Amino acid sequence: MSSDELPKELSSEELINFYKKMLLIREFELRITKDSGKIKSPLVHPYTGEEAIAIGACAAIDEDDYITSTHRGHGHFIAKGGDINSLMAEIYGKEGGICKGRGGSMHVADFSKNMLGANGIVGAGPPLALGVALASKMRNEGKVVLTFFGDGAANQGMLHESMNLAVIWKLPIIFVLENNMYGWSTSVKYATAIKDLSLRAQGYGMRGITIDGNDVIKVYKTTKEAIDLARKGGGPTLIECKTYRWQGQTTMDADKYRSTEEKEEWKKKCPIEAYKIKLIKSEVIDRTIIQKIEEDTLAQVELSVKLAKKSPKPNATTVLDDIYKNPIDLGGN
Numbered sequence: 633m634s635s636d637e638l639p640k641e642l643s644s645e646e647l648i649n650f651y652k653k654m655l656l657i658r659e660f661e662l663r664i665t666k667d668s669g670k671i672k673s674p675l676v677h678p679y680t681g682e683e684a685i686a687i688g689a690c691a692a693i694d695e696d697d698y699i700t701s702t703h704r705g706h707g708h709f710i711a712k713g714g715d716i717n718s719l720m721a722e723i724y725g726k727e728g729g730i731c732k733g734r735g736g737s738m739h740v741a742d743f744s745k746n747m748l749g750a751n752g753i754v755g756a757g758p759p760l761a762l763g764v765a766l767a768s769k770m771r772n773e774g775k776v777v778l779t780f781f782g783d784g785a786a787n788q789g790m791l792h793e794s795m796n797l798a799v800i801w802k803l804p805i806i807f808v809l810e811n812n813m814y815g816w817s818t819s820v821k822y823a824t825a826i827k828d829l830s831l832r833a834q835g836y837g838m839r840g841i842t843i844d845g846n847d848v849i850k851v852y853k854t855t856k857e858a859i860d861l862a863r864k865g866g867g868p869t870l871i872e873c874k875t876y877r878w879q880g881q882t883t884m885d886a887d888k889y890r891s892t893e894e895k896e897e898w899k900k901k902c903p904i905e906a907y908k909i910k911l912i913k914s915e916v917i918d919r920t921i922i923q924k925i926e927e928d929t930l931a932q933v934e935l936s937v938k939l940a941k942k943s944p945k946p947n948a949t950t951v952l953d954d955i956y957k958n959p960i961d962l963g964g965n
């Protein structure tokens with residue numbers, strides 16, 4: 633089946649949900665970046681342009697499967713079903729935040745959704761995912777783990793050790809490489825000699841595939857295949873999703889290392905716009921539905937900002953809460 637065809641196993645509602653959720657990530661991020669000067673934790677890593685990866689990949693797993701994320705975690709959080717009000721409050725550093733305002737943008741997690749956390753350490757998600765996948769296998773839970781990471785992380789030793797062990801132990805883990813072409817200001821062409829980073833999988837005896845990361849259906853189908861195989865005991869897969877980050881590395885990045893032409897070229901390949909056209913052509917949605925979705929999304933985001941602003945600041949006396957489970961466990965007194 634070509635990726636132009638919409639998967640028959642998905643209902644119109646599910647297909648429309650892909651669109652709704654990609655748009656929610658986009659509008660959420662645009663709203664934060666607009667407000668970034670006023671937000672307590674202004675260092676936000678925007679995911680704009682990469683939405684199809686989080687949505688396509690997370691749609692392929694079950695609710696009780698796991699994900700690990702990166703420093704660019706809002707998209708993964710939303711895709712895994714996290715609540716945007718608590719996400720927004722977290723970014724505002726407020727008590728109503730998912731981590732009670734203590735983690736900020738880079739550390740969002742929602743254990744109730746098995747979203748095991750964004751992470752400020754590049755490449756730290758895969759070893760965590762490895763442990764979770766090993767636990768799932770040893771407990772016979774049948775759950776799989778998606779671990780998201782970037783092209784910069786693809787050169788980190790932690791990733792390679794994780795891929796090697798995942799193959800040897802045949803673990804139910806999918807390595808989702810978000811190749812947005814830059815590790816901060818370093819072009820992937822400068823950092824890596826190979827064209828497709830999925831080739832790395834061969835060195836470990838793993839399946840590796842490179843796909844268009846801006847095609848949400850392609851991401852969904854490829855992840856689904858890999859997940860089905862992993863659940864049957866077939867071990868891990870590395871999926872390289874080629875994409876592009878539209879905004880700077882962070883909201884504080886002057887972004888001088890990329891040409892305007894390059895950015896404009898990639899904006900023409902907008903994953904949300906491309907998918908919208910596909911849905912219209914397939915008569916899954918029409919202009920009226922689109923308008924309604926757009927209005928609802930903006931209203932949802934505005935509500936989250938309103939609630940975040942109203943939420944109280946964390947009380948300084950509680951700063952150590954949730955850090956130590958029990959000091960006696962740690963040998964303290």
Ligand SMILES: Cc1ncc(C[n+]2csc(CCOP(=O)(O)OP(=O)(O)O)c2C)c(N)n1
Pocket residue numbers: 702703704752753754755781782783784785786810812814815816881
């Ligand atoms: C171990 C480590 N090294 C360096 C950094 C600084 N740093 C933060 S983000 C980043 C770029 C990461 O690039 P990539 O893995 O491609 O992810 P992307 O930001 O493109 O999503 C770097 C080098 C860090 N946070 N952790």
